[in-house]
Amino acid sequence: MSDNYKEWPEKIPFALWGYRTSIRTATGATPYYLVYGMEAVQPVELEVPSLMILLESQVPEADWVQARYDSLIMLDECRLNASYHVQLYQKRIERAFNKKVKPKGISEGDLVLKSDRASLPIDLRGKFKPNWAGLYLVKKILSGGDVRLPDSDGNHFKNPSNFDQ
Template sequence: MNDAVEAVNKNIKKIMEKMTVNYKDWHEMLPFALLAYRTSIRSSTGATPYSLVYSMEAVLPVEVEIPSMRILAEMARAFNKKVRPREFSPGDLVLRKVLHVATDSKGKFAYKYDGPFIVKEVFDEGAIILNDIDRNENALPINVVALKKYYP
């Protein structure tokens, strides 16, 4: 076990030699050298020591200021985990969210949804064309986010 500790100390010493200007400021650079050692990939395991201990990669201080692809992918994964897929087909009854507040609305007691409407056509990118119950077509497509299924 002493050989492994000596190997780690040797690697940290090499990092410190590259970072320090003179021997008097080594204690100021030690946290940065340890961070560099703990977040660099080892060839023997193919992982960083940090990821082996905490089962996740460390977020470097520079990545907080300038997001890397890894951080952006993690944010996208966290966002997509909360997304509920909504599938509609022609003929479904739906309610449309009221997106504007009328001047004569009843405040918090106003209706949140209009409808019901009938789905006429569904597009791939999440747009839907609706018909009224009287089969009058609405000209503008509506995003799936603003709809929910209606169950009479």
Template sequence: MEAVLPIEVEIPSMRVLAESKLKEAEWAKQRYEQLNLIDERRLTALCHGQCYQQRMARAFNKKVRPREFSPGDLVLRKVLHIAPDSRGKFPYKYDGPFIVKEVFDGGAIILNDMDGNENALPVNADTLKKYYL
């Protein structure tokens, strides 16, 4: 008796078919059926992949809390460390507080500082967090 891989039992190879002494027409018919099953298995794998992605997106989005700002709210702006800072390895992570002047669709927000001076560029809402006194 010869050892056969488990995969060869499910999808027979030429060696297994030769040992089982199938006729050539019967072998061709079985190979054709197996080729037709490949498309079905590929579609099944694609479906499973899409279901997995949807489950992961649903699990991730469950924990996301939307940030809603309205004019007059106090916020802190995240500092983007582009320029070198003199505080070494302990720089501030947030700057402010600022006052929300105007909120646009898509998450753009115009800020005023506490003195009432308007910042020229809008800021993305992802870089802000509410400030509570």
């Protein structure tokens, strides 16, 4: 939309308008609708009246106010529907992601390495520090991919570890 980088501040309102008035896949609604409870009137609809504009212009003001009040009362239900839509979308994305996940085949009694993500504030070895800590025996496998690992003294770590660690 712009020929050079100096014009982008002038184009931001158009980009924001496009974002706010386009339907989001996750919610199934536009951000404008979720905030204001009604769809935005596009600027082109003021020049070339659409059916929505023609119908609203013929409605008496008292009826329009009552219809607007009713739509605002229904706004919480619309937001709740958007919330349900987000949950379904997240489950769909999770299913698509989990199709690519391969089980690791770890069972109780196996020896595993644990990733060492807790780095010291100053580690002089830098990128040469080890990424893994010792051998641990898988004591118990919990639901959701969590495992209980005891340290060398037989004491369990404070928190369970994930299979990806």
